[in-house]
Amino acid sequence: MSSSLRPAPSECVGPVAVPACPPDVLAACAEELARRLARRVRLIHGEHERVLPPPDAGPADAALLVSEDGRRLYVESMTDSADSPTALAWARAFQHLLACAMAAPELPMSAHPLLSEQERRRILYELNPHRVPQVLHRTMAEPFQEQATRTPEAVALVAASGEHVSYRELNERANRLAHFLRSTGAGPGSRVAICAERGVPQVVAIYAAVKAGCAYVPLDADLPDARLGYMLADCAPTHVLTDPASRSRVPEGGWRVIDLEADAAQWQEQPASDPPVAVSANPGTAILNILYTSGSTGRPKGVAYPTDGALAHLDWMQSQYPYEPGDAAVFKTSPGFDVSIWELFWPLYHGARLIVCEPGAHRDARRLARLVEEHGVTTVFLAPTVMTPFLEQVDASAARLRWALCGGEPVTARVRDTFYRALPDAVLVNCYGPTEAGTVTDMALDPDPGVPVPLGRPAAHFRLSVLGEDLEPLPVGVAGEAYISGPIGLAQSYWRAPARTAERFVADPYGPPGTRMYRTGDLCRYRDDGVLEHLGRIDRQVKIRGLRVEPGEVESVLAADPAVVDCAVAVHGTQGTHGTPARLIAFVVPAEPGTFGEAEAAEVLRRAAALLAEHMRPERLVAVPRIPATVNGKVDTAALLAVWEGFADGEERAIVPPADELEARLVGIYSRVLQSGPVSVLDTFAGLGGHSLLAFTVIDACVAELRVKPEVLKLLTGSVREVAQSIREGHAEPAEPAAPNPG
Known part of the structure; x- marks a missing residue:
């Protein structure tokens, strides 16, 4: 073959043996391959060269080079979208397509598969074998109750105030509230909404709800009134458990509102013993919670997640990244996000201490780092955008971290490399999974700089398939949509939204009859060793x-x-x-x-x-x-x-200038902390590129320069002028000036 015909090489694989084919069959197979993989390829055979489909403004992704005798195939990747694994997958697929076309020339090209039956079976069932988990408990409270029996006096919760709550005390407080909930109409099949600040009462409320056999519906008190009202009307709870700080946010409706502090006397005489287990007639349908996520219709969608799926998931995580007696974790995630299930239940199943982060402090990387150091936290979950500032603050010599779980958005090589420089004795775990399934893949990352960061392998109770538009499995190395399946682990449905449920939860053609798979909208591909890589989104959803x-x-x-x-x-x-x-x-x-x-x-x-x-x-x-x-x-x-x-x-x-000295000083603080250009007093903190992780830096600057601590919510949502007005009206907390530097 004339080397002058070959494009500038990138990655090359071959030779791969192919059956002898006429030039028109070679071209037809190359065009079909390009069509199915949604990529453009350059076919070079002897002195002939074609780009399929016909050329446009973009380059070809790969070159298929066929020897002059038509018996050997080389594949070269030509763009960043096609590396060696992809090129090898294309070579195998092209080889199989040619063999099928020659064996059955009467069939249309679209009828021929890209995978042999053996390779298809290997990808679907052998790369990552699926196992049905053995779920031994009926409620999320039972593993905790067993631990409370084993270690009743061990510390279960440590509050921001310094309060220590033992396993026995937490269990008894939750039991009394659970008995009260049952006596007032809650039970299997009902929902209990919880709208409270993060703290010990909130933890007690969640455990009480699951002990009573209810699904709990967490409501973040920071949400707008209209959104809270919609969520309550949609889930129709029997009770709303709240606290003095959040009570005013709960609207009146067809539910009983209970203040966890002011009304506590109502259940103090209830039994402290574990209530009898109460579950639905079919334990496999028991709902743990309803978590509301962003929805494309303008309304949030409620994900109804099952108890058995959560138990199976925590059992898998414990087998991979175990808690041990004496370990500690941090409860800092809003209960409205699925990661909170890890934080609330997993450590308390295994005798660890749960450090309850005070409201708002989870946004401050410096305070979070001190919390991890002071309490000897051994396992923590952080999103990548929180991980980076956390690593800038944490002291490796003071931290006892063993596992740092990271997910919610792509974990980059930069995050991994920064992590291992800051915490060389800990292990960074990349976790992936939507709310509709929990964490599906996980992988402890090697500290090798420059190596791409993979998602990992599916948990044993999930099967993750990378499929094309026809729901056929794609070759290893080829990108397609990720579908998650398994009889235990998927959400039951979107709450009261059958059409939306049918759109995203579809019949699983590769599982037992009646099983479903969830369309993730994530663009992924498998490596030949069965490890998954994430390549982006195929729809508009963002993080x-x-x-x-x-x-x-x-x-x-x-x-x-x-x-x-x-x-x-x-x-x-x-x-x-x-x-x-x-x-x-x-x-x-x-x-x-x-x-x-x-x-x-x-x-x-x-x-x-x-x-x-x-x-x-x-x-x-x-x-x-x-x-x-x-x-x-x-x-x-x-x-x-x-x-x-x-x-x-x-x-x-237009830049609206400050009207007085207070506004001028605030403009200076915003400009310096956010490193923005000119600041108008009509600008908002978020509009200038700020987010909750930077809010505390602005607050610290206000304390140092203005001797006041602005309201966090006003800072996050209001303009510079509105923050200044809030300070003038006395809504900011007075603060002591910083101590002068010695010398």
């Missing part, structure tokens, strides 16, 4: 600071505003920790363009904040004359982001 956001939900809220005619939401920056942090930018077509300025944009965002959780709120709103579209009618995101780049450079933005 902001590790939390899932459907841009469509944000768009639905903005589009309903009377000042908006049309809108689109785009993500600027990356969704990991490499490069610019991801932020939501909203582009709107105003109803009255000539009068729509910074103040009007701020008012639209203020109204949207009443319906959207903090991480779902756009950081900027940009007025545009129209929403641009691509030739196929889709929103032209690239064009919108180009508009944003110009806007961010200050070309179309």
Whole structure:
């Protein structure tokens, strides 16, 4: 073969033996391969060269080089999307496609599989064998109750106040509340909502709900009123357990509201013994909780997660990354996120101490690092965006960390390398999985710099299949959508949303009759050793600071505003920790363009904040004359982001100056901490690129310079001017000035 015909090499595999084929069959097979893999390939056979499908502006992903006698195949990857594993997979697929075409030339090319039956079976069932877990308990409380019997006087909870709660005391407090809940109408099949600040009473409430046989529905008191109201109306709980700090956020409705502190006398005379186990008639259908996540319809969707799935998951995690007596963990995640199940139940099944992080402190990397050091925490979960500032603060000589679990968004090589430089004696574990399934894959990462970070292998009770659009398994090394299946571990449904459930939970053609698989929307591929790699999203769902956001939900809220005619939401920056942090930018077509300025944009965002959780709120709103579209009618995101780049450079933005010294000093603090350009007093903390992880740095600067501590919620949601007004009105907490430096 003439080497002059070969493209500049990248990665090359071969030779792979192929059957002798006429040139037209070679071309037809190459075109079919390109079609199914949604990639462009260059076919070189002797002196002939073709690009399939026909060339456009982009380069070919791979070159298929067939020897002149037609019996040997080489494959070269030509772009970053096709490395050696991909090229080898294409070579095998092309080889099989050619053999099928020659053996059955009367069939259309689309009828021939890319995989041999042996390879298909290996990928589906042998790379990562599935095992049905043995679930020994009926409720999430039973493993804890057994541990409380073994070590009744051991410390179970350590509160921010310094209060220590033993296993016996926690069990008895939860038992009394559980008996009370049952006596007042709660039980199997009912829901108990919990809207309380993080603390010992919140932990007691969650354990009491599961002891009573109910599904618990966690409600974050920081959510907007309208969102809380929707969630309560949707889940229809029998009771809402709350506390003095959150009571005013709970609306009246068809539920009984109970203050965990003010009303505690009502259940103090209830039995302290474990209530009889109460589960549904079919234990496999018992719901542990309903967790509300972002939904594309403009309304949050409730994920109904089963008890047996959570028990199987915690059993798997314990087998991989075990807690031991004397270990400690941190409860810092909102119970509205699935990671909280790890923090609330897993360590207390095995005799560890659970350190309850005070409200708001989980956003402060410095305080979190001190908590880990002072309490000898051995296992912690952190999203990548929290991991990076945490590593800057933690002292390796004082920390006892053994495992650091990381997930919620892609874990980059940069995060891994930084971790092992900061904590060389700990192990970083990459975890992946949606709320609809819990953590599906996990892998302890090797500290090898420069090596790509994989997702890992599926847990033994899950099967993860990488499938094409026809739901056929794809060759190893080829990217497709990840589908999660298994009789135990998937969510039961989206609560009261059968159509949405049917869309995402589909029949599993590769499992026992009646089983389902969940469409993740994640673009993944398998390596030949069975380890999974994550390559991005195939839909619009994004992660902001590790939390899932459907841009469509944000768009639905903005589009309903009377000042908006049309809108689109785009993500600027990356969704990991490499490069610019991801932020939501909203582009709107105003109803009255000539009068729509910074103040009007701020008012639209203020109204949207009443319906959207903090991480779902756009950081900027940009007025545009129209929403641009691509030739196929889709929103032209690239064009919108180009508009944003110009806007961010200050070309179309008026700067409203400070009106007094307080506003001027706040402007200086914002500008210095956020490292932004000119700051207007109408700018918000989030709009300038700030997020909750930086909020405490701004607060520290206010304490040092202004001797006041602004309200965290006002700082996160209000403009500079609104923060200044809050301080003037006395809503900020007075603070002592920092001690002078010695000498």
